[in-house]
Amino acid sequence: MLDQTRKPLVRVRDLKMHFPIHAGLLRRRVGEVKAVDGISFDVMEGETLGLVGESGCGKSTCGRAVLRLYDITSGEISIDGREIGALSQGKLRPIRPTMQMVFQDPQASLNPRMTVEAIIREPLDEHTKLSAAEKRDKVAELMDAVGLNRNFAKRYPHAFSGGQRQRIGIARALALNPKFIVCDEPIAALDVSIQAQVVNLLEDLQEQFGLTYLFISHDLSMVRHIATRVAVMYLGKIVELAPREALYRDPLHPYTKALLSAVPEPDPALARSTERVILKGDVPSPSNPPKACNFCTRCPAVMDICKQIDPEYQEVQPGRFVACHLHTDPTTTAG
Amino acid sequence: MPNVAAPVLDVQGLKTVFKTRGGEVHAVNDVSFSLKPGELLGVVGESGSGKSVTMMSLLGLLPSPPADIRRGTVMFDGKDLLKVKPQTLRAVRGGQIGFVFQDPMTSLNPVYTVGMQIMEPLRKHMGLRKAAARNRAGELLELVGIPDARRRLDDYPHQFSGGMRQRVMIAIALACDPKVLIADEPTTALDVTIQAQILDLMLELREKLGMAVIWITHDLGVIAGIADRVLVMYGGQIVEHAPVQDLFRDPQHPYTRALLKTIPTISGERAKRLTVIEGQPPLMMDAPASCPFRARCDVAFDRCARENPPRFDVGHGHDAACFYDARTGGPRNA
Numbered sequence: 307m308l309d310q311t312r313k314p315l316v317r318v319r320d321l322k323m324h325f326p327i328h329a330g331l332l333r334r335r336v337g338e339v340k341a342v343d344g345i346s347f348d349v350m351e352g353e354t355l356g357l358v359g360e361s362g363c364g365k366s367t368c369g370r371a372v373l374r375l376y377d378i379t380s381g382e383i384s385i386d387g388r389e390i391g392a393l394s395q396g397k398l399r400p401i402r403p404t405m406q407m408v409f410q411d412p413q414a415s416l417n418p419r420m421t422v423e424a425i426i427r428e429p430l431d432e433h434t435k436l437s438a439a440e441k442r443d444k445v446a447e448l449m450d451a452v453g454l455n456r457n458f459a460k461r462y463p464h465a466f467s468g469g470q471r472q473r474i475g476i477a478r479a480l481a482l483n484p485k486f487i488v489c490d491e492p493i494a495a496l497d498v499s500i501q502a503q504v505v506n507l508l509e510d511l512q513e514q515f516g517l518t519y520l521f522i523s524h525d526l527s528m529v530r531h532i533a534t535r536v537a538v539m540y541l542g543k544i545v546e547l548a549p550r551e552a553l554y555r556d557p558l559h560p561y562t563k564a565l566l567s568a569v570p571e572p573d574p575a576l577a578r579s580t581e582r583v584i585l586k587g588d589v590p591s592p593s594n595p596p597k598a599c600n601f602c603t604r605c606p607a608v609m610d611i612c613k614q615i616d617p618e619y620q621e622v623q624p625g626r627f628v629a630c631h632l633h634t635d636p637t638t639t640a641g
Numbered sequence: 642m643p644n645v646a647a648p649v650l651d652v653q654g655l656k657t658v659f660k661t662r663g664g665e666v667h668a669v670n671d672v673s674f675s676l677k678p679g680e681l682l683g684v685v686g687e688s689g690s691g692k693s694v695t696m697m698s699l700l701g702l703l704p705s706p707p708a709d710i711r712r713g714t715v716m717f718d719g720k721d722l723l724k725v726k727p728q729t730l731r732a733v734r735g736g737q738i739g740f741v742f743q744d745p746m747t748s749l750n751p752v753y754t755v756g757m758q759i760m761e762p763l764r765k766h767m768g769l770r771k772a773a774a775r776n777r778a779g780e781l782l783e784l785v786g787i788p789d790a791r792r793r794l795d796d797y798p799h800q801f802s803g804g805m806r807q808r809v810m811i812a813i814a815l816a817c818d819p820k821v822l823i824a825d826e827p828t829t830a831l832d833v834t835i836q837a838q839i840l841d842l843m844l845e846l847r848e849k850l851g852m853a854v855i856w857i858t859h860d861l862g863v864i865a866g867i868a869d870r871v872l873v874m875y876g877g878q879i880v881e882h883a884p885v886q887d888l889f890r891d892p893q894h895p896y897t898r899a900l901l902k903t904i905p906t907i908s909g910e911r912a913k914r915l916t917v918i919e920g921q922p923p924l925m926m927d928a929p930a931s932c933p934f935r936a937r938c939d940v941a942f943d944r945c946a947r948e949n950p951p952r953f954d955v956g957h958g959h960d961a962a963c964f965y966d967a968r969t970g971g972p973r974n975a
């Protein structure tokens with residue numbers, strides 16, 4: 307349950323990450339992809355914030371920007387009380403250990419020429435002054451923590467199944483005792499039973515080490531299982547953020563409604579009969595987003611105002627944020 | 642679906658082994674299935690069960706060594722694809738048989754633009770000229786729902802998100818109006834609304850072009866929504882095969898039953914902890930002499946350790962490779 311006394315570990319305000327578009331012979335800058343376009347949220351200490359939304363809406367960019375894997379366009383990011391939005395990469399180095407990332411594709415993110423032991427040890431080599439023996443012990447401990455047999459330490463990644471490889475990635479992310487981990491679709495490529503193993507593992511580790519997660523996923527049923535609160539993104543912006551139960555029981559934003567209705571039902575009779583909101587209309591491009599509400603080109607509930615005024619992202623019920631004219635108080639949008 | 646039609650693709654007794662320093666890996670053991678025109682065949686199964694290796698074997702995409710296709714026939718268009726000349730196979734692949742393989746990060750070439758990569762099969766298999774190919778490439782990218790598609794033809798793969806790269810792969814596979822599309826987890830990086838659009842596109846193409854589809858996925862919701870028939874793989878074998886309704890309503894194999902229990906749901910009671918199938922998958926170092934699921938099976942008995950169960954017909958186009966009869970709750974009389 308959401309514990310109101312918890313304090314935010316991560317605080318993001320009006321974060322923007324725009325990528326330049328170059329074209330022509332001289333590769334002139336002709337515009338920009340507004341991958342993340344002004345988003346604000348907190349991640350409370352010890353919670354899991356789920357991040358869902360359409361492919362290409364900026365989830366990975368958001369996760370990477372929050373960890374400062376990019377030099378951001380603008381905005382504030384504070385982690386554990388320290389403002390890191392504008393820090394240089396050199397100044398970030400000592401802070402890096404507290405924040406880590408687990409990637410979607412374990413295959414591509416593990417060096418095939420390194421043994422499992424070397425992969426997990428790499429961050430220790432880079433950021434600590436532990437002795438060789440201490441490192442060996444730490445690696446063995448980490449392998450235990452993620453449920454990998456210590457005897458596999460000398461094996462190479464290709465000898466492991468997808469689920470085991472994902473554990474290697476998690477063990478490496480844990481090596482420096484981080485507080486905050488961004489999981490970018492950590493289970494997308496795994497089979498259901500192994501997905502369940504990895505999610506159970508992430509939950510155990512969270513309990514054991516008091517970890518805080520930003521959990522990016524397309525799998526809305528998994529997010530329902532793991533997340534404390536859920537943020538829904540559309541075209542570079544957060545359109546809704548709410549505690550898990552409230553969001554699934556009573557989604558407020560029309561995009562959230564469409565998203566939840568499109569979840570495939572694992573039952574052929576239901577799957578073929580349930581009413582789905584199929585989104586029609588043009589999918590706008592992040593280099594040329596609509597002038598007002600980003601969802602107005604596809605929204606089933608679109609009104610005139612939606613094409614004129616960008617709805618403000620605001621708290622409409624305690625703990626529930628939404629950016630939609632259907633839910634904004636007319637007195638606040640009048641101006 | 643015309644049930645009487647001759648299959649477009651017919652695979653019999655396929656066996657693929659990898660020779661590695663540590664010994665052999667029996668990745669695919671005696672796999673047989675067929676695909677009718679316009680049919681949508683779903684394939685599910687545990688990670689490492691041989692789904693990808695089966696499909697790569699029949700398209701001749703596995704480097705040999707280490708792969709060794711020991712036995713089997715793959716009939717397509719009157720020819721056995723395991724016996725034809727390499728250039729014949731190359732002409733079929735990416736032309737009449739389109740395919741999308743797992744892991745779009747590594748399947749697209751980072752040094753060519755997305756447009757060039759979609760145009761390649763159009764020029765190679767359909768002989769289109771550059772301008773026509775570019776035009777068609779733009780159409781295809783629009784078809785898979787990429788916003789601002791024509792401008793994005795000149796982008797490189799790293800400028801696309803994970804899900805967008807996956808849709809580029811689908812566009813390439815569909816480029817030459819294939820008779821058969823083999824799609825290996827093509828939507829893992831897509832959100833549900835775009836996945837729904839892609840699935841609708843598949844159903845539309847099968848109506849319009851009579852395209853048959855093999856769809857490999859871990860997502861049982863997708864299978865429930867679009868498949869006509871389903872293959873369930875475990876330990877390099879097909880352990881169950883059924884029309885989609887029967888598979889979900891009346892699963893016969895203990896692995897399938899366990900698998901259906903592991904799905905978390907979007908509605909209803911939220912489980913405190915997710916269910917997993919306990920135990921480890923088989924090592925597959927030898928040709929199986931016993932049931933590969935035995936060590937994890939909750940109803941295994943002595944016979945399961947002595948023989949590898951064949952696929953038993955349980956009626957209505959449904960079969961299961963198991964000595965236990967789920968309907969009577971005892972050993973099978975066979």
Ligand SMILES: Nc1ncnc2c1ncn2[C@@H]1O[C@H](COP(=O)(O)OP(=O)(O)OP(=O)(O)O)[C@@H](O)[C@H]1O
Nearest residue numbers: 325341361362363364365366367800801802803804
């Ligand atoms: N390095 C880059 N240069 C230019 N554009 C980029 C770059 N990285 C991402 N983009 C663009 O930014 C947008 C957001 O991409 P991002 O990878 O964050 O999406 P996502 O929400 O993670 O999508 P998916 O669910 O498909 O992984 C996309 O339009 C993408 O093309």
Ligand SMILES: Nc1ncnc2c1ncn2[C@@H]1O[C@H](COP(=O)(O)OP(=O)(O)OP(=O)(O)O)[C@@H](O)[C@H]1O
Nearest residue numbers: 468659661666668687688689690691692693694695
């Ligand atoms: N080059 C190789 N050398 C040795 N073994 C291999 C090789 N390629 C695949 N295998 C083995 O063959 C088996 C089948 O692999 P395959 O990739 O077909 O599984 P899959 O069912 O597609 O799994 P996933 O759902 O994880 O994609 C696995 O046990 C794998 O380890």
Ligand code: SF4
Nearest residue numbers: 932935938945963964
């Ligand atoms: S054959 Fe035996 S061990 Fe194998 S699945 Fe059936 S009952 Fe279980």
Ligand SMILES: [Mg+2]
Nearest residue numbers: 365366802803
């Ligand atoms: Mg992403």
Ligand SMILES: [Mg+2]
Nearest residue numbers: 692693694743
């Ligand atoms: Mg595979």
